[in-house]
Amino acid sequence: MHLRRTGTILGAAALAVLTLPANAHAAAIACGGGVSTGRVAVNGCISADRGSVGRFPTRDITAYIKARNTGKKGLNVSYEAYFRVVDGGHWEKVGSGRTYLAPGASIDPTAVGSTTRVCGPVKVAIRVHARADGAAWSGWSPAATKQCQT
Numbered sequence: 001m002h003l004r005r006t007g008t009i010l011g012a013a014a015l016a017v018l019t020l021p022a023n024a025h026a027a028a029i030a031c032g033g034g035v036s037t038g039r040v041a042v043n044g045c046i047s048a049d050r051g052s053v054g055r056f057p058t059r060d061i062t063a064y065i066k067a068r069n070t071g072k073k074g075l076n077v078s079y080e081a082y083f084r085v086v087d088g089g090h091w092e093k094v095g096s097g098r099t100y101l102a103p104g105a106s107i108d109p110t111a112v113g114s115t116t117r118v119c120g121p122v123k124v125a126i127r128v129h130a131r132a133d134g135a136a137w138s139g140w141s142p143a144a145t146k147q148c149q150t
Contacts, residue, residue, distance in 0.1 A: 029064060029109050032143035038135035039071030040101070044081070044128030045109045046143040051116065059148055062114040063094050063126035068106035076100050079130040081112035086123040086144060094126070119148035 031045040045064035052058055063081035078098045082091040095113020112128065125144040131137045 030143055030145055031064075031066060031109065032141050035129070035139040035141045036070075037130060037138035038132045039069055039073075039075065040077055040130055040132045040135075040138070041068045041070055042066070042079070042128065042130045042138050042141050044126055044141035044143045046124075046126045046145050048124065048145050048148075053116075053118070057119040057148065058116050059119060059124075060114055060116050061124055061126070061145075063112045063128060064109035065097075065112050065128045065130065066107065066109050067099075067101060067130055069101035069103060072103050074100060074102045074105075075132045077130050077132050079112060079128060081126055081128045083113075083115050083124065083126050085117075085120075086125050091127070121148070122146075 029045050029047045031043045034041055034043050036042065043066040045066060047062045048059040051060050061083060063083060065079050065081065067077055069075060076098060080096040081094050083094045084091045094115050097112055099107060123144050123146055125142055127140040127142045129138045129140050
């Protein structure tokens, strides 16, 4: 009985250690709806990681892109990301990039750009679009988060 209880406690402790995240402050990445251009499917994603500047709490807001080549030929893909505060303001570019996608290949959320903001009780949003060589820009794939959620 005592050995069984000890084994159960040790097993639970080992499971707890295995399930703890490597970085307790790591930001979750939330992705928005998909759009496409030619043979490329695109999702915009966002994260808001905690930080501080002196005694002021901040959020490091990062825009990401997920992309998938649905065709049978490899292609180059260009992409851009923009940021804004939902309650007002204008869209500002936070980054751009270019990658090669093999046939049927995809890229996991890849950081496009980031910005750091002092916390406020507002929602922030990013939007991402992409285009394959020779194709038009896709529509916008938005994603949003509360800037200072914990």
